[in-house]
Amino acid sequence: MADVIHFVPRSDITAAENIAAFVSLARDTLTAFGHDLRFDDDIWDITDAADMRALTHRIRISFCTLSSVEGKSPISMREPFREFAKAYIRYLHGLKPTKNPQFRLSALRAIEQALTENGELPFAHKIDTQILNRAGQLVKAKFFPAAAYRIGGQLEMLAELLTEKRLSATPMRWRNSIARPSDTVRVGREFEQRRQEKMPSAAALEALAVAFRTSTEPADVIITSAAALMCAAPDRVSEVLTMRSDCEVVQERRGKDAAYGLRWWPAKGADPMIKWVVPSMAEIVQKALTNIRQHTEESRRIASWYECNPHNVYLSADIQYLRSKARLDLSEVEALTGQRNPMQWIVQQSIATEPQGRRTTVLFTDVECAILKLLPDAFPVFDRTTGLKYSEALFIVQKNCFHSQKGTWACMIEPMCQQHISDGLGARTAHGASSVFSRLGLTEEDGSAIAISTHQFRHYLNTLAQKGGLSQLDIAKWSGRRDVKQNRDYDHVSGLELLEQLREAVGDDSQMFGPLARVEINSPMTRREFATLQIPTAHSTDIGFCIHDFTMLPCQIHRDCINCNEHVCIKGDNAKAQRVRQRLAEARRLLGAAEAGERDGFDGADRWRDHHQATVARLEELCRLLDDPSIPEGSVIQLANPMADSAVRMASRQRSELQRVTASAQYSIGQFRSLPGDIDETKAMDHA
Numbered sequence: 001m002a003d004v005i006h007f008v009p010r011s012d013i014t015a016a017e018n019i020a021a022f023v024s025l026a027r028d029t030l031t032a033f034g035h036d037l038r039f040d041d042d043i044w045d046i047t048d049a050a051d052m053r054a055l056t057h058r059i060r061i062s063f064c065t066l067s068s069v070e071g072k073s074p075i076s077m078r079e080p081f082r083e084f085a086k087a088y089i090r091y092l093h094g095l096k097p098t099k100n101p102q103f104r105l106s107a108l109r110a111i112e113q114a115l116t117e118n119g120e121l122p123f124a125h126k127i128d129t130q131i132l133n134r135a136g137q138l139v140k141a142k143f144f145p146a147a148a149y150r151i152g153g154q155l156e157m158l159a160e161l162l163t164e165k166r167l168s169a170t171p172m173r174w175r176n177s178i179a180r181p182s183d184t185v186r187v188g189r190e191f192e193q194r195r196q197e198k199m200p201s202a203a204a205l206e207a208l209a210v211a212f213r214t215s216t217e218p219a220d221v222i223i224t225s226a227a228a229l230m231c232a233a234p235d236r237v238s239e240v241l242t243m244r245s246d247c248e249v250v251q252e253r254r255g256k257d258a259a260y261g262l263r264w265w266p267a268k269g270a271d272p273m274i275k276w277v278v279p280s281m282a283e284i285v286q287k288a289l290t291n292i293r294q295h296t297e298e299s300r301r302i303a304s305w306y307e308c309n310p311h312n313v314y315l316s317a318d319i320q321y322l323r324s325k326a327r328l329d330l331s332e333v334e335a336l337t338g339q340r341n342p343m344q345w346i347v348q349q350s351i352a353t354e355p356q357g358r359r360t361t362v363l364f365t366d367v368e369c370a371i372l373k374l375l376p377d378a379f380p381v382f383d384r385t386t387g388l389k390y391s392e393a394l395f396i397v398q399k400n401c402f403h404s405q406k407g408t409w410a411c412m413i414e415p416m417c418q419q420h421i422s423d424g425l426g427a428r429t430a431h432g433a434s435s436v437f438s439r440l441g442l443t444e445e446d447g448s449a450i451a452i453s454t455h456q457f458r459h460y461l462n463t464l465a466q467k468g469g470l471s472q473l474d475i476a477k478w479s480g481r482r483d484v485k486q487n488r489d490y491d492h493v494s495g496l497e498l499l500e501q502l503r504e505a506v507g508d509d510s511q512m513f514g515p516l517a518r519v520e521i522n523s524p525m526t527r528r529e530f531a532t533l534q535i536p537t538a539h540s541t542d543i544g545f546c547i548h549d550f551t552m553l554p555c556q557i558h559r560d561c562i563n564c565n566e567h568v569c570i571k572g573d574n575a576k577a578q579r580v581r582q583r584l585a586e587a588r589r590l591l592g593a594a595e596a597g598e599r600d601g602f603d604g605a606d607r608w609r610d611h612h613q614a615t616v617a618r619l620e621e622l623c624r625l626l627d628d629p630s631i632p633e634g635s636v637i638q639l640a641n642p643m644a645d646s647a648v649r650m651a652s653r654q655r656s657e658l659q660r661v662t663a664s665a666q667y668s669i670g671q672f673r674s675l676p677g678d679i680d681e682t683k684a685m686d687h688a
Helices: 015-028 081-095 102-116 129-142 145-164 189-198 202-214 218-232 237-241 279-308 317-324 330-337 342-348 364-372 418-424 454-467 472-479 484-490 495-505 527-534 574-599 605-627 647-673 681-687
Strands: 043-045 060-062 248-253 256-264 273-276 327-329 353-356 359-363 381-383 396-398 413-415 567-570 636-638
Touching (some): 015 081, 279 413, 327 364, 454 472, 484 574, 605 636
Antiparallel strands (some): 043 060, 327 359
């Protein structure tokens, strides 16, 4: 890691002169993206700096305009902003490295377009809040909400640097105005559409199971087996593709079946681990690994040969005799390489040919040299992060294994990449490419082509874990995350499913803690029917779930949820539990203020003291339950009596009271009438 170099602006020169010094520093001194970076080029190859796992293609960034970035012939940014953009990307990568700086580059493209809309030259020192606001509008119009929000964050970062380093003519304080997409709404058409985009359909999962059992072609077997691994645990595809061949772990347990797991290296910073497989999926995972090894064993053998013999071509046992021949004919070249049209390959490689009678021949050494040039970059290292070699990797195949129209190489290997799996699962069926499903005649329920993205498995399993009540910490660890806050982006439990979870817990003291866990149902109805009456609806709050029926009455306590009898919490949601603790600290502070106000004689302070005392007591009780190790994760916790007044119960009790008073009055009138003498009817009613 090179030393971090900070740009130090001068206060005695203009912003334009500081920018010139900033560009000079980035061009001549900084080493981010390599010492040999050609700074003046409009396209940079940053593959080595990106250091992305399971990468089989080069990563390049283009300093082109926002409007032309998706075109076949991108147009370069105008100067002098272009050289500032290059300097900014290189400088920021040295301070805050990222695997792929595309969001930073998109922010710069939007700025460049905002600067040039009026026909002026794009000078970076002219950037101000108006330009940033216009750039934000361009970003919001061009990108999806999630991407726009992140690019807006990059605009804010740019504004901070311009002001801090005196690179703008006017100091500014600009904040990202692009709202983060809301993930709290779990009902409605937009939620269902987002859920369907993130999760595989039921028909697709069923078709995948069929394909896993019935596929026979090597490429299809490998693809469906890789998908089976991703169905067993919420894995990133890059983590699957960089697995070791000897990844299995079996641990004996006293009095129980042996635990089965896989050695795992998370892709985004979490510590290496053994990812234990749930027993119901263990047999599937074992079968998938057996399938993959069966079709990749020859590739590991080839890789091992080249690791030991880097200057000699690999020959299988049946063609070892070719090594002793000086010249090869076309049939022998085909046997060595596996290419169906060996002459076409010879011409492409510019290999000299020589006729011998009716045969066309080539030198063995020329063929050998051309083949050795096809070895993957960085060979023999397969994954720089873990030091894994090609001969140890699970997902290594013979070259062109996934290209049915090309011949599979008999003597050359390549790493399996994400595109191979995506194409096999239907990513390009809309463009006429076949998939595992189309080759087997499997479709969605409506007859459309099946397409599953590799990341949908991760969303699907995370949602299942959320529905099952797994704690947020366990979900994060299972998914290989360092921050539990990232769980929320993978939680697609619908409002109806949340409501069903709450109803299932009613009357079950193993799932629920509170009054609703101890209800006694004496009327002739099932527990499920009773739960439907008790919890007609539910929606999420910042600390739990509200089960108040808003069709009967609006909220009567102004969202003071902790003091509401119709509010429940679910243990295991660390984010909401943290908010409960923050509420407790705030309530204690307010209680202290109310007590101080009472001592000082403020009118009404005693009522505020009583309210805050009740709030603190309830929050303390809730925290105690959330921290109680005897209460399992996923349990539903409700404070206070669920039979307390609701709109329906209040009306029912008032009606009963009215009937009781009326009956009592009628009884009293009857008693007066039965007395001897002439009794005034009006006096009898007044007395009653």
